[in-house]
Amino acid sequence: MNWFKTILHEIFGLFVDDASFALAILLWLVLVRVLTHLGIPTSWSAIILFAGLALILCESTTRYAKPRAIKK
Amino acid sequence: MDTGWAHISTSVIASFLASLVECVEALTVVLAVGSVRGWRSTLIGSATAIVVLLAIISTLGTALTHIPLRILQLTVGTLLLLFGLRWLRKAILRSAGLIALHDEQAAFAKNTKAMRQLTNNPTAWDKIAFAAAFNITMLEGTEVVFIVIAIGAGHPGMLLPASLGAVAALLVVTALGLILHRPLARVPENTLKFIVGVLLSAFGTFWVGEGMGLPWPAADWSILALIAAYLAIAIALVPICRSRSQSVSSNIRTLRTPQ
Numbered sequence: 441m442n443w444f445k446t447i448l449h450e451i452f453g454l455f456v457d458d459a460s461f462a463l464a465i466l467l468w469l470v471l472v473r474v475l476t477h478l479g480i481p482t483s484w485s486a487i488i489l490f491a492g493l494a495l496i497l498c499e500s501t502t503r504y505a506k507p508r509a510i511k512k
Numbered sequence: 513m514d515t516g517w518a519h520i521s522t523s524v525i526a527s528f529l530a531s532l533v534e535c536v537e538a539l540t541v542v543l544a545v546g547s548v549r550g551w552r553s554t555l556i557g558s559a560t561a562i563v564v565l566l567a568i569i570s571t572l573g574t575a576l577t578h579i580p581l582r583i584l585q586l587t588v589g590t591l592l593l594l595f596g597l598r599w600l601r602k603a604i605l606r607s608a609g610l611i612a613l614h615d616e617q618a619a620f621a622k623n624t625k626a627m628r629q630l631t632n633n634p635t636a637w638d639k640i641a642f643a644a645a646f647n648i649t650m651l652e653g654t655e656v657v658f659i660v661i662a663i664g665a666g667h668p669g670m671l672l673p674a675s676l677g678a679v680a681a682l683l684v685v686t687a688l689g690l691i692l693h694r695p696l697a698r699v700p701e702n703t704l705k706f707i708v709g710v711l712l713s714a715f716g717t718f719w720v721g722e723g724m725g726l727p728w729p730a731a732d733w734s735i736l737a738l739i740a741a742y743l744a745i746a747i748a749l750v751p752i753c754r755s756r757s758q759s760v761s762s763n764i765r766t767l768r769t770p771q
């Protein structure tokens with residue numbers, strides 16, 4: 441059953457390799473869900489959802505670029 | 513909302529390219545195992561894993577039809593976002609030179625060496641070859657199954673096009689493997705991962721929006737706008753990450769150099 445454990449580990453690794461990045465995505469999705477319930481204009485909600493995800497991607501990649509260089 | 517051209521074509525392309533990457537990685541190991549330990553047990557191992565994976569797809573595909581579409585879109589979209597944005601992030605960092613590129617030749621050499629070290633003359637039925645081929649096909653195949661289901665489950669009638677994309681990738685890689693008998697080192701893996709990351713992120717964002725009941729400005733066509741937007745952002749991030757890391761490096765060098 442070792443292969444089964446490996447596959448489970450591999451499946452988790454499909455979604456998470458940087459915990460803070462994955463957590464930020466999940467928190468943003470929850471926040472958008474809550475905000476839409478509170479009544480943000482619905483025509484903008486989908487664009488706000490995308491904008492937040494794009495910002496998380498930008499922050500995570502640029503943050504990674506900095507500490508990697510310091511290690512050199 | 514009808515199943516439109518934007519959905520079908522992007523589903524097939526995303527599924528094909530994502531599966532292509534996974535199949536290339538599996539082929540490298542299967543070739544290494546087969547060339548050292550013999551082909552019979554290796555091919556039986558891979559074929560068994562493919563049968564198991566097909567059974568999983570058909571079981572899950574049937575089960576998913578019983579889940580309400582909104583819940584399915586939200587769940588699948590969230591997983592797709594985690595998966596797609598992770599791929600895209602890594603592809604950006606690889607393109608910026610911050611993470612090493614995946615090297616199929618090196619992977620082939622490493623696996624060939626590992627198989628040779630296991631010695632004991634391979635017999636007609638080689639358990640090691642079977643297990644190694646089964647494991648790698650299951651590992652990479654699980655990713656393909658997830659991608660197919662994630663792309664196909666978010667919209668009615670999309671599972672078939674997504675499956676066809678994956679099957680086409682499997683056939684292409686199998687044919688190339690049979691013809692060339694060596695790893696597909698020239699496949700631009702990171703470029704593919706970059707494109708697939710963009711496509712899966714766009715799909716994930718769209719499904720999550722649909723699952724939350726958010727109206728997209730251009731309905732189905734918003735997927736193409738999301739693809740363009742993610743692509744533009746990802747392309748812009750590559751030089752930004754590269755220059756950011758270089759500027760920090762040069763600042764450190766300046767600090768270390770006696771004035």
